[in-house]
Amino acid sequence: MVQLKIGGLVSGRQIRARAIVMQQKTSRPVQFELLPDARASLLAWLDQRGGTVDDYVFPSRVDHNGHLSTRQYARLVDEWVTGVGLIRSEYGTHSLRRTKASIIYRGTGSPRAAQIFLGHSKIENTVRYLGTDVGDALALAENTGI
DSSP states (O other), rough: OTOOGGGOOOOEEEEEEEEEEEEETOEEEEEEEEHHHHHHHHHHHHHHHOOTTTTTTSSSSSSSTBBBOOHHHHOOOOHHHHHHOOOOOOOHHHHHHHHHHHHOOOOHOOHHHHHHHHHHSSSHHHHHHHHHOOOHHHHHHHHHHH
């Protein structure tokens, strides 16, 4: 996300409902949804920030031609977590990504849906990432009226 350019988010004067990022490990494109509140926040940020479609959405504090570093992003998340009164050691960039994937899995019962969200190439990696076990499978089966 830190390498996202303005042109990848905007269409005219609107923020797109969906955008694509390239996954760093695999260099594969992963599409994600931008909910209305996020679109409104991004539009307000870009109005304040200015820039062109070739500029990064989140510029570096040091190199204004570069993007925000993943380390700086992690520091910001730490500040936000602390600012809302949560325990900093229990929340981070990775736990937020994992939480979203877990919510998708629990809501749909589909590891495939979580796999698509995470951009994993193998379902086995998604199952391992989610910590899915026999208990989860049995709970899903019990909720299926067949």
